[in-house]
Amino acid sequence: MEKMPVRAENLFASFPQLRAELEQMKVAHHFRTGGIIFRAGEIPLGLYIVQEGLCKLEAISECGAAHTLRLVGPGGVLGYRSLFADEPYHASAIAVENTDVYFIPKVEVMHLFHKHPEVTLRFLSHLAKDLRAAETKWIHQIDKGAPQRVAESLLFLSEKFKHANWTRREIAQWAGTTTETVIRTLAQFEKEDLVAQAGREIKIIDRERLIERAEI
Amino acid sequence: MEKMPVRAENLFASFPQLRAELEQMKVAHHFRTGGIIFRAGEIPLGLYIVQEGLCKLEAISECGAAHTLRLVGPGGVLGYRSLFADEPYHASAIAVENTDVYFIPKVEVMHLFHKHPEVTLRFLSHLAKDLRAAETKWIHQIDKGAPQRVAESLLFLSEKFKHANWTRREIAQWAGTTTETVIRTLAQFEKEDLVAQAGREIKIIDRERLIERAEI
DNA sequence: CGTGTTATTGAAGTGTATCAAATTGCGTGG
DNA sequence: CCACGCAATTTGATACACTTCAATAACACG
Numbered sequence: 222m223e224k225m226p227v228r229a230e231n232l233f234a235s236f237p238q239l240r241a242e243l244e245q246m247k248v249a250h251h252f253r254t255g256g257i258i259f260r261a262g263e264i265p266l267g268l269y270i271v272q273e274g275l276c277k278l279e280a281i282s283e284c285g286a287a288h289t290l291r292l293v294g295p296g297g298v299l300g301y302r303s304l305f306a307d308e309p310y311h312a313s314a315i316a317v318e319n320t321d322v323y324f325i326p327k328v329e330v331m332h333l334f335h336k337h338p339e340v341t342l343r344f345l346s347h348l349a350k351d352l353r354a355a356e357t358k359w360i361h362q363i364d365k366g367a368p369q370r371v372a373e374s375l376l377f378l379s380e381k382f383k384h385a386n387w388t389r390r391e392i393a394q395w396a397g398t399t400t401e402t403v404i405r406t407l408a409q410f411e412k413e414d415l416v417a418q419a420g421r422e423i424k425i426i427d428r429e430r431l432i433e434r435a436e437i
Numbered sequence: 438m439e440k441m442p443v444r445a446e447n448l449f450a451s452f453p454q455l456r457a458e459l460e461q462m463k464v465a466h467h468f469r470t471g472g473i474i475f476r477a478g479e480i481p482l483g484l485y486i487v488q489e490g491l492c493k494l495e496a497i498s499e500c501g502a503a504h505t506l507r508l509v510g511p512g513g514v515l516g517y518r519s520l521f522a523d524e525p526y527h528a529s530a531i532a533v534e535n536t537d538v539y540f541i542p543k544v545e546v547m548h549l550f551h552k553h554p555e556v557t558l559r560f561l562s563h564l565a566k567d568l569r570a571a572e573t574k575w576i577h578q579i580d581k582g583a584p585q586r587v588a589e590s591l592l593f594l595s596e597k598f599k600h601a602n603w604t605r606r607e608i609a610q611w612a613g614t615t616t617e618t619v620i621r622t623l624a625q626f627e628k629e630d631l632v633a634q635a636g637r638e639i640k641i642i643d644r645e646r647l648i649e650r651a652e653i
Numbered sequence: 654c655g656t657g658t659t660a661t662t663g664a665a666g667t668g669t670a671t672c673a674a675a676t677t678g679c680g681t682g683g
Numbered sequence: 684c685c686a687c688g689c690a691a692t693t694t695g696a697t698a699c700a701c702t703t704c705a706a707t708a709a710c711a712c713g
Contacts, residue, residue, distance in 0.1 A: 280572070282580050283652070290572050305558075306565035311573075334558070341557045342521075342550070348564040349522035355571035356496070356506050357527075362578045363613045364498050367669065388691065397579045399670060404693060420678070421691075436499070583701065604659065615702065620661060637659075637710080 231270065231296040232343050239337060247323035252276075258299060258314035258322060265310060267326040269299040274320025275384050279394070280312040289394040291351065292317070294382050301344060302351075304330070317391075318384055362397050370396040371406040372435035375416070379425055386421055410434070447486065447512040448559050455553060463539035468492075474515060474530035474538060481526060483542040485515035490536025491600050495610070496528040505610040507567065508533070510598050517560060518567075520546070533607075534600055578613050581651075586612040587622040588651035591632070595641055602637055626650070 233239055247270070252258060258269055258276060271293050278290040278299070290312050293299050303310045304327065325333075334341045361370060374396040378387050389403045396403065407423065410416045415431045417424045425431060449455055463486070468474060474485055474492060487509050494506040494515070506528050509515050519526045520543060541549075550557045577586060590612040594603050605619045612619065623639065626632045631647045633640045641647060 280576055282576050284580050286580050288576050288579065290575075302565045302568055304565075305561045306569060307562065308566075308569070311569055335554065338551065338554055338557065341554065341561065345521045345557065345561055345564065346523065348561065348568060349518045350524075352518055352564060352568045352571055353522060353524070353527055355568055355575060359506075359571060359575045359578055359613070360496055360498050360504050362575060363504065364500050364502050389693095390691075397575070400692080401671085401694090402669065405669095408693090605661095606659075616660080617662090617703085618701065621701095624661090 232298055232347060233270070233333075233340065236337070239333075239340070242333070242336075243323075243325070246329040247325055250322050250324060252316040252320045252322070254316055254318050256316040256320070258316065258320075259310055260313045261310050263310050265300050265304040265327070267324055268301055268304060268330055269314070269322040269324055271295055271297045271299060272321040272323060274322075275317040275382050276314050276320055276322075277317050277391075278312040279315055287394055288397065289391070290355075292378075292381055292395075298347075302348070305344070305348070358397070367396070367398045367402045368406045368409065369435050369437060370398060371403055372410070372415075372431050375423070375425060376428070376431060376435060387423070388421070448514055448563060449486070449549075449556065452553070455549075455556070458549070459539075459541070462545040463541055466538050466540060468532040468536045468538070470532055470534050472532040472536070474532065474536075475526055476529045477526050479526050481516050481520040481543070483540055484517055484520060484546055485530070485538045485540055487511055487513045487515060488537040488539060490538075491533040491598050492530050492536055492538075493533050493607075494528040495531055503610055504613065505607070506571075508594075508597055508611075514563075518564070521560070521564070574613070583612070583614045583618050584622045584625065585651050585653060586614060587619055588626070588631075588647050591639065591641060592644070592647060592651060603639070604637070 233243055249272075250258075250269075252274075259265075261280065273295055276293045276297075276299055278293070280288050280290055282288060293314075299314045299322065300310070361373070365373075371392065374392050378384075378392065378395065389407070390400045393400045393403045407416060407418060410431070411418055413430075415425070415427050415434060417426050449459055465488075466474075466485075468490075475481075477496065489511055492509045492513075492515055494509070496504050496506055498504060509530075515530045515538065516526065577589070581589075587608065590608050594600075594608065594611065605623070606616045609616045609619045623632060623634060626647070627634055629646075631641070631643050631650060633642050
């Protein structure tokens with residue numbers, strides 16, 4: 222299975238001095254579950270650093286379906302792709318659970334880059350890894366079946382964050398399939414003793430074989 | 438239709454001084470059609486700037502199918518994603534037609550970044566746009582049908598480069614489908630007077646309606 | 654002039670989306 | 684605290700677009 226890297230480290234967190242500088246310029250915001258940090262189409266004015274909680278980047282396709290592009294947990298950064306590309310956001314950022322973020326204005330980011338070139342390189346590396354993840358996702362969408370993608374998603378999401386209950390819909394939006402297919406696949410996995418479902422909860426029982434299931 | 442941006446400009450090309458520096462360190466290589474610039478799994482040692490010709494980044498999936506991730510023409514750069522992510526290449530770079538490239542060792546690149554921070558930002562922007570393209574491709578894979586993706590691919594590929602004859606297989610590998618489906622779709626498009634096929638050549642007749650066809 | 658790649662066509666199978674309808678679970682307000 | 688209402692879940696039936704496999708034809712290239 223392609224391991225989707227979970228990078229929880231703060232992109233800015235290395236230098237004590239840097240941390241102090243950030244303290245100066247940051248603006249704290251709180252969002253409750255479902256809250257919208259920014260919307261597709263808006264112009265990026267800066268970056269959002271996730272302090273606590275979990276956010277998803279959600280794109281609505283032309284036919285009205287929602288797809289989850291990326292997930293960002295504590296230490297992660299929101300809004301950098303559009304900011305650096307100098308484009309409007311092409312996805313919305315939504316809090317999956319109660320979330321605290323710090324906003325850093327664009328000028329401050331640029332100033333930071335100027336003062337600490339290593340940070341720029343850090344972002345370069347980060348974007349490069351995101352690009353790989355996205356390209357891998359495309360390939361898997363092509364030549365893996367829905368069950369494999371669901372297995373993969375279960376593994377990834379469970380590792381990514383203890384966000385207790387991923388709904389079947391959320392899993393579907395991450396896996397690139399429909400809610401119904403996720404449900405039927407989970408039923409099948411349960412029959413094979415790979416997972417156990419208690420109400421809405423999903424528990425992975427046999428991680429080993431689930432990994433195999435994601436690969437076949 | 439999502440416009441996949443064609444960025445032919447050289448990422449390094451802005452400053453005369455920079456150009457001069459590049460001249461110093463570059464190493465020229467030539468590849469004929471089908472030649473392999475680098476292979477998936479190898480460790481990146483630097484960047485390749487495409488001077489003349491056209492290259493594709495091709496990933497072979499677990500089940501043995503080839504998929505075209507990106508295309509890079511004159512002025513474009515090969516191998517930056519893996520270099521910046523500090524990972525082995527996850528795709529191979531292959532010359533689609535006779536191609537001249539310049540190789541720039543990693544140390545030189547880093548030195549360049551150090552000396553000209555704006556160049557780093559240029560790459561940041563470039564990667565950000567590639568990421569968007571990849572995410573868009575994933576979404577389209579999910580909720581567009583094969584004919585729409587073929588239409589989209591025809592438009593993109595014809596704009597991207599006058600690389601005279603894209604084979605049906607190459608189109609399929611870009612569109613995320615099979616050769617047979619491309620063939621049948623082209624036959625359908627021909628019946629609708631959107632394209633004309635003369636032997637292996639494909640000519641777009643009604644660009645307007647083909648764009649519509651990619652959107653439906 | 655052969656030999657391998659590319660193109661073409663046909664038949665068959667199947668995985669998944671889609672639609673619809675019933676049920677469960679959860680939060681909220683009365 | 685219970686009841687209500689809405690969202691999430693579940694199940695079934697149906698349709699069909701696309702892949703897959705196979706076999707032939709056309710073409711390019713050495």
